[in-house]
Every structure is written in structure tokens, then in C-alpha cells.
């Protein structure tokens with residue numbers, strides 16, 4: 001690996017000052033599970049690696065039933081998936097965070113890194129989009145809060161400027177009758193990336209779905225919001241036929257590639273299966289959340 005300088009800032013202010021000075025020469029990192037692999041293979045050659053997690057603001061973890069969830073960008077996925085409030089109120093996010101790599105990887109890997117790495121197969125991104133999460137970005141110019149939806153613009157590309165850092169994620173409060181779920185398919189039990197992944201959120205009134213969000217991963221250059229399937233579900237009773245039709249609409253929204261890990265047809269089929277299963281799982285949870 002090339003030589004670089006490791007920097008351990010003690011605040012977000014220090015991070016943004018450093019980024020403003022060194023811009024593309026510096027790279028913020030959290031767990032290092034993506035960037036170190038990329039540096040070893042020569043794909044990235046930053047002069048400075050800026051350790052985001054040494055700034056305490058990026059380790060924040062707060063839940064308030066009225067305000068929602070705030071998770072620091074550097075909080076390890078193992079902590080996210082083990083947190084009682086996340087498991088109770090955002091089980092789909094817990095499921096996604098719990099699928100990343102292995103125990104060792106999850107103790108390093110963060111939500112910030114998963115999003116900023118901008119892989120179409122990133123597991124927590126569809127789950128965050130389904131929940132309507134926003135990312136908080138800081139630079140010396142100030143702070144902006146942007147939806148996770150639309151953050152990734154192409155594989156490896158995002159809306160993040162060279163002088164910006166993700167400090168935290170803000171997730172809306174849990175809704176009565178609402179729940180999420182995340183499912184993916186991999187050929188192995190773990191240590192593999194998704195061939196397809198689906199994150200959903202549904203809000204139920206009795207058997208009727210009043211709101212639905214369906215987000216597909218690994219079946220397009222970026223995460224795909226299956227808007228037609230979402231519109232179809234709104235106002236309908238979630239029976240087997242309706243859920244299966246929504247799953248077919250979601251499969252049509254996918255734009256997968258053929259590669260060694262799966263053909264286009266297989267990935268579309270997976271989207272239908274995963275959408276159907278995740279909708280049924282989320283609907284069951286949502287119904288239990290109605291009282």
C-alpha cells in the first residue's frame with residue numbers, strides 16, 4: 001500500500017477544517033472496511049486518512065419516540081443492529097445492519113461508510129431510504145441535511161463534496177401502524193454482497209395499506225425506488241394477490257445487469273420474491289404496531 005498520513009481529529013470542526021485545506025488529498029473514513037481494501041488495490045490513493053470516529057459527535061446514538069432516531073455516521077453496524085430501540089421500532093434497519101460482512105466487519109463498518117462508498121449493493125442504504133432517513137453533512141460552509149434517497153448518483157459516486165463529511169443520520173419517529181423490513185439474497189450465508197436486496201416500509205390501518213415505500217438494491221446502478229408498486233399499494237387491502245402484483249411491479253422497476261453472480265432474469269425474479277416477503281413481514285409488524 002502507498003504511504004499516507006493517519007489523522008485523528010478530536011471534533012467535527014477539526015475534520016471540516018482539514019478537509020477544506022486538503023480537499024481530494026484527504027479522505028474521511030469510519031471503519032475502513034471499504035477504503036483500506038481500495039487503497040491496498042491502488043483504486044484510491046489519499047495522502048491523508050481522516051479518522052471520523054475519533055470525533056465524538058459521529059458516535060452519537062439517540063432515540064426519542066417523538067423526534068425519532070439519530071445515529072452518528074461512525075457508529076458500527078454491530079451497535080446499530082443490537083440496539084433495543086432500533087430492533088423494536090426500526091427492525092428493517094437492524095436486519096440490514098446485521099447482514100454486513102461478519103461479526104468482525106460489523107464491529108468496524110458504519111452507516112456513513114456504507115452510504116459514502118456508494119455501492120449499488122450496500123445493504124443499509126435501501127433500509128435507510130425506505131425509512132425516509134436524511135444524512136447530515138458538514139463542511140466549513142455549514143451544515144445541510146439531505147435525503148439518503150438520491151445521495152448515491154452512480155456506482156462509487158455521491159452528491160458529497162470533497163470538503164464535506166457525513167456526521168449523522170436522522171430517521172423520522174416511528175409511526176403508529178408503521179413498520180419496515182429488509183431482505184436480501186446472497187448465495188452464501190454471510191460474507192457476500194447482495195445479488196438483490198429490498199427494503200420496505202408500510203403503514204397500515206387495519207388490513208388496509210395507507211402508505212408504502214419499496215427500495216431495491218443491487219439491481220441497478222443506484223438504489224431504485226419502486227414508485228409504481230408503491231402507488232399501487234396505497235389504499236389497498238394487503239392480501240396475497242395485491243402483494244404479489246406489487247412484487248411484479250417492483251421487479252419491472254429493477255434494471256439489473258448480468259454478471260457471474262446472477263443473470264438479469266434471476267435478479268428480477270429475486271426482486272419479486274424479496275418484495276413479496278418483505279412486504280408481508282413489514283405488514284405483520286405494522287399490524288402489531290396499531291394499538
Ligand SMILES: Cc1cc2nc3c(=O)[nH]c(=O)nc-3n(C[C@H](O)[C@H](O)[C@H](O)COP(=O)(O)OP(=O)(O)OC[C@H]3O[C@@H](n4cnc5c(N)ncnc54)[C@H](O)[C@@H]3O)c2cc1C
Nearest residue numbers: 029030031032033034035101109110113114116122123166
Ligand atoms: C469482508 C467484507 C464483507 C462485506 N460485506 C458487506 C455486506 O454484506 N454488505 C454491505 O453492504 N457491505 C459489505 N462490505 C462493505 C463494507 O463493510 C460496508 O460498505 C461498510 O458499511 C463500510 O463502512 P466503513 O465505515 O468501514 O467505511 P470506510 O471504509 O471507512 O469508508 C468507505 C467510504 O466512505 C467514505 N466515508 C466513510 N465515512 C465517511 C463520512 N463520515 N463522511 C464522508 N465520507 C465517508 C470513505 O472515504 C470511503 O470512500 C463488506 C466488506 C468486507 C471487507
